[in-house]
Amino acid sequence: MLSQPRFHLAARGDAPMIQTMSRAFEDFPIGTRLVSTGYPITADAIMDFGRKFDPQIFHHDPDAAEKTLFGGLAASGWHTAAVTMRLFVDTMDVAGGIIGMGVDELKWPNAVRPGDELRLEIQILEARHSKSRPGYGIIRIRNVTKNQSDEVVQSFMASTMLPTREADL
Amino acid sequence: MLSQPRFHLAARGDAPMIQTMSRAFEDFPIGTRLVSTGYPITADAIMDFGRKFDPQIFHHDPDAAEKTLFGGLAASGWHTAAVTMRLFVDTMDVAGGIIGMGVDELKWPNAVRPGDELRLEIQILEARHSKSRPGYGIIRIRNVTKNQSDEVVQSFMASTMLPTREADL
Numbered sequence: 001m002l003s004q005p006r007f008h009l010a011a012r013g014d015a016p017m018i019q020t021m022s023r024a025f026e027d028f029p030i031g032t033r034l035v036s037t038g039y040p041i042t043a044d045a046i047m048d049f050g051r052k053f054d055p056q057i058f059h060h061d062p063d064a065a066e067k068t069l070f071g072g073l074a075a076s077g078w079h080t081a082a083v084t085m086r087l088f089v090d091t092m093d094v095a096g097g098i099i100g101m102g103v104d105e106l107k108w109p110n111a112v113r114p115g116d117e118l119r120l121e122i123q124i125l126e127a128r129h130s131k132s133r134p135g136y137g138i139i140r141i142r143n144v145t146k147n148q149s150d151e152v153v154q155s156f157m158a159s160t161m162l163p164t165r166e167a168d169l
Numbered sequence: 170m171l172s173q174p175r176f177h178l179a180a181r182g183d184a185p186m187i188q189t190m191s192r193a194f195e196d197f198p199i200g201t202r203l204v205s206t207g208y209p210i211t212a213d214a215i216m217d218f219g220r221k222f223d224p225q226i227f228h229h230d231p232d233a234a235e236k237t238l239f240g241g242l243a244a245s246g247w248h249t250a251a252v253t254m255r256l257f258v259d260t261m262d263v264a265g266g267i268i269g270m271g272v273d274e275l276k277w278p279n280a281v282r283p284g285d286e287l288r289l290e291i292q293i294l295e296a297r298h299s300k301s302r303p304g305y306g307i308i309r310i311r312n313v314t315k316n317q318s319d320e321v322v323q324s325f326m327a328s329t330m331l332p333t334r335e336a337d338l
Contacts, residue, residue, distance in 0.1 A: 053251035055258055056266045068266060077269045078251045082222035085247045089224055097225045097237060100246045103275035103325075156272075 022095035025137030025164040028124045036087035036120040038148075041075060043114035049079040075112035080154045084145045087120035096163035101138070106156040110147070117148045130161060137164050191264035194306030194333040197293045205256040205289040207317075210244060212283035218248040244281035249323045253314045256289035265332035270307070275325040279316070286317045299330060306333050 043062070050059030054076035057064040065073045092098055112118065126140035138161050145154040212231070219228030223245035226233040234242045261267055281287065295309035307330050314323040 049251075053255045055255070058266060069268065076254065078247070078254045082218075082247045082251060085245065086222045086224070097227060099238065100277060102277075104273055106272035106275060108269060108271075 023093050024096060025127070025129075025139070025162050028092075028127060028139050028162075030124055030127050032122075032124040034091050034122040036091040036122075038117040038119050039083050039087055041083070041112055041114065041116045041118060043073060046073055046075045046079065046112075046114060049082070050076055054078060070111055073114055077108040077154070080108060080112050080118070080145060081106070083118055084120055084143060084154060087118070087145070088122065088143060091120060091122060092162075094162050098160050098162045101159040101161055103156050103158045106154070108154050110151045110153045112147065112153050116153075118145050118153065120145050125157070129164065133161070135164055135166060136161050192262050193265060194296070194298075194308070194331050197261075197296060197308050197331075199293055199296050201291075201293040203260050203291040205260040205291075207286040207288050208252050208256055210252070210281055210283065210285045210287060212242060215242055215244045215248065215281075215283060218251070219245055223247060239280055242283055246277040246323070249277060249281050249287070249314060250275070252287055253289055253312060253323060256287070256314070257291065257312060260289060260291060261331075263331050267329050267331045270328040270330055272325050272327045275323070277323050279320045279322045281316065281322050285322075287314050287322065289314050294326070298333065302330070304333055304335060305330050 047060045047062075050056070056076075058068045058070040058072075058074050059065075059076045059079075060073075062073045065071075089098070121144045123142045123144075124139055125142055126138075128138055130136040130138050138159060140157065140159050142157050143155065144152055147153050216229045216231075219225070225245075227237045227239040227241075227243050228234075228245045228248075229242075231242045234240075258267070290313045292311045292313075293308055294311055295307075297307055299305040299307050307328060309326065309328050311326050312324065313321055316322050
């Protein structure tokens with residue numbers, strides 16, 4: 001699921017060398033849109049996460065789940081959030097790291113079911129250099145997670161911090 | 170970690186009977202405050218979650234993590250969110266289930282480190298009966314997760330839906 005790293009020529013001392021380079025702040029100007037690959041959701045993964053972190057019957061007991069509001073097994077919203085983070089990290093491809101600062105308007109408008117395949121749509125809403133931390137930029141993003149039928153299963157806005165190109169070298 | 174279920178006398182037909190009863194909407198009036206038990210965070214749990222859902226070096230590579238902003242291994246914010254959900258489910262003890270509707274102002278002001286013990290403080294900010302879904306109530310909560318030094322590692326506001334007493338019987 002990891003996207004391919006990009007390569008570029010960098011002069012280090014006398015000898016030019018090939019250096020692996022991932023993306024940095026400058027690669028995400030306002031208006032940038034990215035779409036992840038697909039992430040399949042299995043019943044086992046839903047139940048594993050549910051038993052560990054959200055032990056409610058609609059997340060880990062398929063039979064009992066049928067009699068609940070969900071009418072069957074459904075993923076914990078926090079499981080969807082975790083899968084979304086995986087898709088975000090892989091799609092952004094920032095080796096220097098992306099640090100979450102805050103999340104707003106986190107919603108789960110449709111249930112995630114066994115057999116669903118999720119993908120993430122990322123939109124860059126704002127981008128500015130950090131005032132307090134030179135070498136870092138702050139981007140505000142809108143992350144929308146959809147299933148294979150194009151239904152929104154999760155959405156949120158977030159501010160995240162990531163290295164600028166100069167900090168990355 | 171599960172809190173003790175409460176028992177009460179319920180008349181069912183002619184014979185009064187002892188019935189196990191978990192909590193429902195009516196048990197959480199505005200102003201209610203609850204505190205969870207402690208949840209220990211191990212380095213292995215941080216790295217397991219990181220490798221699976223947030224593969225950035227500060228979440229899964231202790232040596233490389235030392236050279237990052239975190240200065241060492243730190244839990245993914247979404248790991249802290251998942252642990253918080255576990256503490257929320259266990260502390261609220263609503264067998265009928267609690268369904269998350271939306272989360273706002275999710276923040277991670279301090280890093281979670283290996284060896285930390287987290288606990289959750291829940292405050293009920295609003296409580297009303299659902300208009301669209303009879304038999305359910307909606308509560309607005311403030312969830313604050315702290316470490317053993319009383320530092321806030323996560324906070325958010327959320328709206329959740331849960332069964333009323335009559336729906337629960």
